[in-house]
Amino acid sequence: MLSSEKRYLLEVSDLRDVAIIGVGETRLGELWDKSLRELGIEAGLKALKDAGLKGDEVEKLYVGNMSAGKLIDQEHIAPLIADYAGISEVPSTRVESGSASGGIALAEGFKAVASGMEDIVVVGGAEKMTDVGEQEAKDILSSTADQEWETVFGATFVSLYAMMARYHMEKYGTTKDQLAQVAVKNHSNAAKNPNAQFPREIKKEFVKNAPMVADPLGMFDCAPISDGAASVVLCPAERAESFHGKPVKIAGIGQGGDYMSVHERKHICTMKATERAAKKAYSRAGIGPRDIDFAEVHDNYTITEIMSIEDLGFFKKGEGGKATEEGKTDINSHIPINTSGGLKAKGRPVGAVGLNQAVEAVLQLREDAGERQVNEPRYGLIHNIGGTGASSIVHILKRWS
């Protein structure tokens, strides 16, 4: 039972501080000429190179992946990627938690280093979604909802989010214009990101007039289906400076859970899993939402970004749409959200998303984000949702000095 009296065997202060010393990612998109293992290796090698490591130093590999079994008919992919990366002797583990697989893999890597079990840990996320047809990929996404009590009755993955959207609109007066603004902003950010699947601006009218997918969400309220991979290298903070000039610290992590089915949640447009995850992450980092300088949030649908910036504490419940419309989430505004372009425009290789977010946060905190750089950020937050919100993970990253 979670309570304020909870005693940890190790005090938080007994855990080692953990740093990210290298990042790498592939371009995101429909990459028909690249297999899952190739994507995983490309991202991993870039991260090792970035950290200045050869490869021998790696003690453990975690791989976030949602559904290789269904998408490419291959299970047991962690050793597969390790093998082709030339490190078959390194222990490797796949982590699955729906679309939060990547973020939760990162948390597992963090724990391995923080606990003192390992020193050099590589965490990768990879997903190959376009070997199956688009409809099949969407059906597979739906299998992260409750198949027996939601999808069997005809609910699709996006329809469950559409019902959250309508609820939010009716309860708080959120408009289709405000939803569309999320897409417009994220496409505008993606236009400055060379790895983005859709690096181009789009107009609000275009989003609003797109064919309906699940009312009120249209085609451009939805993130795409993508191939891609991303990777980070972790080490104890005390060793970080010997590897790379600009490490980044993981200041806090928190994971939350909730009911599997949307209909079981009393407040349909609040994700308790995110609130719970954020609360723990803020507390472990010793800061609050106001200290965060930018965030990568899980925008699989436009409504999800609006709900999430509320659930993470950046705006009051119900005010996320208005804040977006007022430009408060633009780069170098009140709280820049999804400077990378987000899942919406950078891309959605589901099991890799949490690592794609980590890569962006590290680039921002190193001030290496080029045209989309936020002004001298100190803290960045990344937020990754599993399924329709039954799992959620938040990491807070901090500039080195």
Place this chain on the structure above:
Amino acid sequence: MMPIPRFWREIKQRYKGIGSVCKNCEKMYFPPRKICPECRRESFQNMEPVELDGRGEVVTYTEIHEPHTEFDKHSPYIMAIVEMKEGVRLTGHLVNVDLEDVESGMKVEATMRKLGEESRDGMIYYGYKFWPVDE
């Protein structure tokens, strides 16, 4: 679509709207649960089946234009989260009504219907759907 045994295992609950009630705290659940999330271990082997009345009201809804393959023939169709009289909520098709006429708070009743066309494994899925009723 999920494998046949997984669907059949709870076919009775889907057919008749049978949920469960925790004998420890009296809270009711649908779909039925083996453990009450309020009472946890104390509720184990203390959950009893209970049949829903079948009436409720719409909490939120959507019209699906890109369905799963099995539901293609019905497209577009309306899905809703419905709060039953007993307080539990469930997700299902809303039939016999146009999107323009649906609103939150609308009274509906559960009815037994074929859910999907015969799927690739030869199975026809049955379960509850909802339709509007007068007060």
